[in-house]
Amino acid sequence: MKFxxxxxxxxxxxxxxxxxxxxxxxxxxxxxxxELQKVMSDETxxxxxxxxxxxxLCPEVISELKLRQTKPLIVEIPDRHGSSDIGESIDRYVSQAIGFKIWGE
Known part of the structure; x- marks a missing residue:
């Protein structure tokens, strides 16, 4: 498995x-x-x-790839400038995948 x-x-x-x-x-x-196109076509x-x-920069493309591609897995990581709202990104991704929001506010 290569990252x-x-x-x-x-x-x-x-x-x-x-x-x-x-x-x-x-x-x-x-x-x-x-670069994403190159990496997605690399079988390794x-x-x-x-x-x-x-x-x-391209959330619609990333969401579509996450929903349609089985390999490679795309994982969003925060960097030193990032915020701590990664959980919201996961929530949004799951909501888009199943078509409705699971968790209430």
């Missing part, structure tokens, strides 16, 4: 490289889409880690 990181900052990439995860630093929407990659900022 690959798409990051918007060097610090996250450096940290992941320390544990053996390769990746790339990108900043623009088109760069995200291009099982899990794609993406920083929250990059996911926010």
């Amino acid at each position: 690959f990181l798409l990051s918007d900052n060097v610090d996250t990439l450096a940290g992941m490289r320390l544990v053996g995860i390769e990746g790339i630093v990108i900043h623009k929407r088109q760069e995200v889409l291009d 990659v099982s899990i794609v880690l993406m920083t929250t900022k990059l996911v926010e």
